[in-house]
Each structure stands twice: as C-alpha cells, then as structure tokens.
Amino acid sequence: MPIQTQLTKMLGIRYPIVQGGMQWVGVPQMAAAVSEAGGLGIITALTQPSPDALREAIREARKLTSKPFGVNITLLPTLNPPDYEGYARAAVEEGIRIFETAGNNPGPFIKFFKSQGCIVIHKCTTVRHAKSAERMGVDVLSIDGFECAGHPGEDDIGGLVLMARAAKELKIPFIASGGIADGRGLAAAMTLGAAGVNMGTRFMCTVESPIHENIKRKIVASTERDTIHIFRSFRNTARVFKNKVAVEVVNIERKPGAKFEDVKDLVSGLRGKKVYETGDPDYGIWSAGITVGLIDDIPTCKDLLVRMEKEAEEIIGQVSSAVVKAKL
Ligand code: NAD
Known part of the structure; x- marks a missing residue:
C-alpha cells in the first residue's frame, strides 16, 4: 500500500x-x-x-x-x-x-x-x-x-x-x-x-x-561525527562537513574580536562549489547533515x-x- x-x-x-x-x-x-x-x-x-x-x-x-x-x-x-x-x-x-x-x-x-x-x-x-x-x-x-x-x-x-x-x-x-x-x-x-x-x-x-563521485564516496565513508558548526559567533550557524577549511574557520572564530571578514575568503560559496566539481573534499566549505553517519x-x-x-x-x-x- x-x-x-x-x-x-x-x-x-x-x-x-x-x-x-x-x-x-x-x-x-x-x-x-x-x-x-x-x-x-x-x-x-x-x-x-x-x-x-x-x-x-x-x-x-x-x-x-x-x-x-x-x-x-x-x-x-x-x-x-x-x-x-x-x-x-x-x-x-x-x-x-x-x-x-x-x-x-x-x-x-x-x-x-x-x-x-x-x-x-x-x-x-x-x-x-x-x-x-x-x-x-x-x-x-x-x-x-x-x-x-x-x-x-x-x-x-x-x-x-x-x-x-x-x-x-x-x-x-x-x-x-x-x-x-x-x-x-x-x-x-x-x-x-x-x-x-x-x-x-x-x-x-x-x-x-x-556532485563529484569522490564526495559521494566521502559521505559513504563518514560517520555522524564528521560535521562541524561554523559561523556560531556570527549568529548564522551552518553545519558543514568537518574538513581542514571548516576547522580553520572555527579556530579563527574562536579568536577574540573575530569578524566575518576574517573568514570571508575561506568560506566563499564559489570555493565550496569547487569541492563538488573537482572532488577535493578539503578545498572549501560544503554543507552536510549528520545523516552522513546513516548513508x-x-x-x-x-x-x-x-x-x-x-x-x-x-x-x-x-x-x-x-x-x-x-x-x-
Ligand atoms: P556566499 O558565498 O554568499 O557565502 C558563504 C557563506 O557565508 C554562506 O553560508 C553565507 O550564509 C555566509 N555569509 C555570507 N555573508 C555573511 C555575513 N555577513 N555574516 C555571516 N555569514 C555570512 O554563499 P553561497 O554559497 O553563494 O550561497 C548563497 C546563499 O544561499 C547563502 O546565503 C547560503 O547560506 C544560502 N544557502 C542556501 C542553501 C539552500 O538550500 N538553498 C544551502 C546552503 C546555503
């Protein structure tokens, strides 16, 4: 039915x-x-x-x-x-x-x-x-x-x-x-x-x-612990895949007085787009939910x-x- x-x-x-x-x-x-x-x-x-x-x-x-x-x-x-x-x-x-x-x-x-x-x-x-x-x-x-x-x-x-x-x-x-x-x-x-x-x-x-096959395989290989929140300090929180760029963004955000301008180039959507095009999961920020652990x-x-x-x-x-x- x-x-x-x-x-x-x-x-x-x-x-x-x-x-x-x-x-x-x-x-x-x-x-x-x-x-x-x-x-x-x-x-x-x-x-x-x-x-x-x-x-x-x-x-x-x-x-x-x-x-x-x-x-x-x-x-x-x-x-x-x-x-x-x-x-x-x-x-x-x-x-x-x-x-x-x-x-x-x-x-x-x-x-x-x-x-x-x-x-x-x-x-x-x-x-x-x-x-x-x-x-x-x-x-x-x-x-x-x-x-x-x-x-x-x-x-x-x-x-x-x-x-x-x-x-x-x-x-x-x-x-x-x-x-x-x-x-x-x-x-x-x-x-x-x-x-x-x-x-x-x-x-x-x-x-x-x-998206590139490498990124699909990366999702399959990931667990529910492989995402991270960025932009918490700017009240525009986003859950993204926990890669090198995302960790760098969070580290910058933790510094006193951090501003969006300090991470702007790292987080650009156009840079994230390249992840899907080239298959390099560390190239930029890309969104992912904790369902990566279920896929x-x-x-x-x-x-x-x-x-x-x-x-x-x-x-x-x-x-x-x-x-x-x-x-x-
Ligand atoms: P973008 O390159 O304009 O910005 C990159 C990221 O930085 C985005 O998450 C954006 O929200 C954030 N950002 C930009 N300016 C900011 C500021 N002044 N303070 C705090 N955060 C800031 O983003 P993009 O990849 O070209 O995407 C365009 C828009 O679509 C963004 O707002 C993005 O959040 C949104 N978006 C939509 C969907 C969707 O499902 N439709 C999914 C993801 C993102």
Missing part, C-alpha cells in the same frame, strides 16, 4: 519525500530525477547566476520530467546580495507552482507566491517561526531539526522534540527535515506527526546527484524512494504488531 499523506495529495507526488534546496546541488538534473522517481524535486534558485539562468534551468528540468517540481528561495546573509525578487518573478512566470522558502523575513515572498496561487513550503528551525509563517498563509512547514545540513538556527533543538512540538502547535501539515536518510527516519517522522520528510544530504549521495551507499533516486517506503512500512508494521503482542 503506498504511503499517502496530506503532502502527497497536495503536491500530486507518489512518495511523501521532498528534496530540499541545496546550494550547487539543486540543479535541474537533481530536481528532475527526484520528481521523476516520485518525490518532489526542488531547483535551488541561487545556484543559478541570474533570474534568466533560473528560467533556463526550469525549462531544462521540464525536458527531463513532466512531474511537478519546485523552486527554493533562501534568504540568508550572502557575500553578494542576490536579486531575490527577480528570481521569484522569473520562476512564477515560468509556471512554477510550488516554492520552498527559507531564511530570514520571508513575508513578502510568501505573500507574492500566495497571490500567484502557488503552494508554499516554508522551511524553518523553530516553532515560533513556523507559527508566524502559518499566520502568513503558507501551505506546509518544513521543520528543520538541529541534525540538518546548512543553517540550523541558533536554538539547537533536535528533531525529536521539535517535531513533537510542531505536531502539538501547528494547524497545517508539516514535514520533518534534518536527520532523515532512510525508511526508519520516515517512519519516525510520521509517528511524530509529520506528513512527510525533507532530505538534502541523502539526495547528494545518489547516482543522479551532480552507506549511492542508489538511484528511484531505488532510494522505493526502499524508504518499504522500510517505513515494515517498521510501522513491526511496531504495531509488537504493541498488539504486548497487549495479549
């Missing part, structure tokens, strides 16, 4: 699994592969150098899949201010009807997307921000636990408590993000009240992911989704029968 939820019905997808925005990874090939496999693929707007390039990326993805896919717009500090409005307009004009928003002050974007009849999935890391986005009219919340790759916020609440709090407080459906890479995670998220899951790191390590293969997106659903169903079945047996 397929796992059907409010999410699969709302988005018209087969599996309740979303591939969240990922800088340099959420390209048309990635998003189309996830959508074609039955999940929701998402193109990351800022990975494209301009709104016109985003238009081209959307057209490219359409050639690869006729299934729904979305666009991510993340509003966080950047080295060069992007034309967020231009990206948003371009995506709507290209017919995108599903958006993932994330980051600071998403209000105007949520309002714009809703005025255009779009579905908005807003990703956030606290229940208070989730409730505020709910009041703004978003359709789904993507609740990002402390386990996540990239920016976990500053409250440090792990997924187990965060999802349970979301289930108690929210009126609209939410999906669980951060720490999910397999059917066990999907089953756990649904048990906590989620209508599905969001995954990033797990999709980075698939056949169709555009031990490089499947196709389709095989991954089929396997996750099967595992989740088996686990839910085992839990139910254990409960029944305990009652007898």
